[in-house]
Amino acid sequence: MPSFTMNASDPKILHVDMDAFFASVEIRDDPKLAGLPVAVGGRAEDRGVISAASYEARKYGVHSAQPTARALELCPDLVLVRPDFERYTRASRLIMEIFRRYTPLVEPLSLDEAFLDVEGCERLFGGAEEIGHAIKRDILRETGLVASIGIAPSKFLAKLASDLDKPDGFRILRAGEIRDVLDPLPVSKIFGVGARTARRLEALGVTTVGDLARRDREDVMREFGASGAWIYDLAHGIDPRRVNPRREEKSHGMERTFPTDIDDRERLRLMLYEFCEEVSFDLRSRGLRGRTIAVKARFWNFKTVTRTKTLDYPTNLGARIYATACELLERVPPGPLRLLGVQASSLEDVRTPNQNQLFGDGDLNVPADDVRLGRAVAGIDRLKKKFGGDAVVPASLLARKAARSKEGAR
């Protein structure tokens, strides 16, 4: 028996991927847009990028992560919509709820994408195929949106399957047909094969998944080390990763590309302040705190640097994150920036038990200032939740908030 059947049992993993999610939400909520090339993204004048494109827009070559200016060149009639993440999040929550009706093993990958493991749910809801159809139907009926679903014995194959018949796809990969489906695909379809690995593989005469699968495992490992074993196994459809419903968020951050390059450090610091306030508020509302703070800066010439610092204790206070971010910004070489971002990582639950210290002077201790600030911030958070995010704004950001809401009204 060929080795790929060794790990391949019955298909039981679903990969559900919403079709052109943001764009579809926009079209659903504004039927005038139906049939038009629609893209969600920032304005070209602001050097925005496309977040999502409808299938009509994709026909012109518009795709996500593309600069809006380029998208408009390709498709002058493109209808550009500014993103409204609140509505996308609401739709996403509904969809995730639908998944959880069928199985508790749901691993969200993003707002519009998730892995589901339906093993053991057969007696309740029928086999994977039936569950897949039911989910697709529920999503359409309850959210008015279309999902593509891939069903396979492993995560890698399920994700591949959902992509095969997109949009409005529904594809089951059974053990017997894996080889036929995998072989003709380009190696870059393998998770973990990026542009560089693909180039190296091509130099060895490997361009398709089939080429890779036919090689000797030892040879691939010699060439690429441990990741060689990984991509070789994937080429055989072997993917031991399980669906992990409790996958923890590893980092949380925010970044922004500016309409024009900014060199003024004072303005950049103000921007950081705004990001830190926002990031810390998100961390607090999700009951998390982070220990590592990173600042990312992209220069006018696209050269990108990141500077990181690990704190002595984890925090979710805007002021603490901001103070650290400012230190880190000092370590970014001078020059006009087109993008700036801040990120908190090494996240932990705020309910993580805290060992109290005997002596207040230890560096392991959270400073008394932070404890006091934490209490004040908890009060402010309550106000924000009751009266809206702009109810309490740091004085130094008042001007920015006003400017932004005017901009939004335009």
Added chain:
Amino acid sequence: MKVLCDRERLREGMTLATSVIPVKSTRPAIENVLLTCTDDSLELVGTDLEVALRYRLEDVKVEKPGKALVPARIAADFIRDLGGETVCLEIENEHCVITSGPDRCELVTIDPDEFPVVDRFDDEGSLSIQGGNFTKLVNRTAFAAAREQGRYAMHGILTLVEDQVLRMVATDGRRLAVSNIALETGGDSTHKAIVPTKGMQLFCRVIGDPLEQVRVHFGTNRIGLKTSQAEVFARLIDGEFPRYSAVIPEAGATVIEADADLFARKLRLVANVTSQDTRAVRLSFSKGEMNIFGKSTGYGEASAQMEVDAKGDAEDVAYNPDYLMDGVKNCEADIVRLEYNERTSPGKFTLGENYTYVVMPITIDS
């Protein structure tokens, strides 16, 4: 140099010496043991430059006095494995010849002058303590000393002599053990030193007979201890020990009294399910019962009950079970007493007469 010694006594001495001598050093001379033979004794000297040991074997037969610097570990291993009752050490042509019955080895030696100068114990200004009392204080406190990097001053035991009382204090910043013993003789002087834990452990090892009076000498940057057979020196930690007395609560509003052995057993039971990330057990009290509860996301949860005598509000409180077990295992009375005020304040354990252990609780931000 030529000397005949009892194998067992020599082996003991070499074991002590090699516990001090570093395996590898930037100064290779100190990887050796210095043998000094006088008319009636053989002395072994070893040091890692932080602690130093002089160990004297008296019931030896010296045929020719002399001095030699011998590779410590190889010599110790060879002597340990010898079969005969007596061992002969002899220096011949810059080689150390070790013989016992038909077995023999020849080790290269190096110039004894390369060995650092190790002080002699100064009786002047030293004080006398019963050996057993000294080791008791070390054993009561050393476990609480810091082990992790940083916190330099907490890597030792604060040793104080004041008003005819010897006191030792050790802490890692999260728990603290303190104990005193009255000095029978002398001790009019006042001393304060932070002694590295390693040095303290060596002190205890050379105190063979707990009833023997040992002498302790506090120097400006080192402390010395002398027994009938050995002299040990340790370089003091030059740092600021935290102000420990401020963190020991006078008394607590809640007082819990529990059987020490049973408490230790129940703690170990529940601690099994706690993980390294969430090393915590919660103590809660109701109607003369203590409930010990622990859980971790990885393993699950566990609980255990035992009868206790509880007075006061007896608010729920959580601690690291390892810290509690360290203390309760050392409890010298049948009953361990815990006092605290609230779930965030230090817990004060009374583990014996003049023996207090303070543990900071674990709290969970809600």
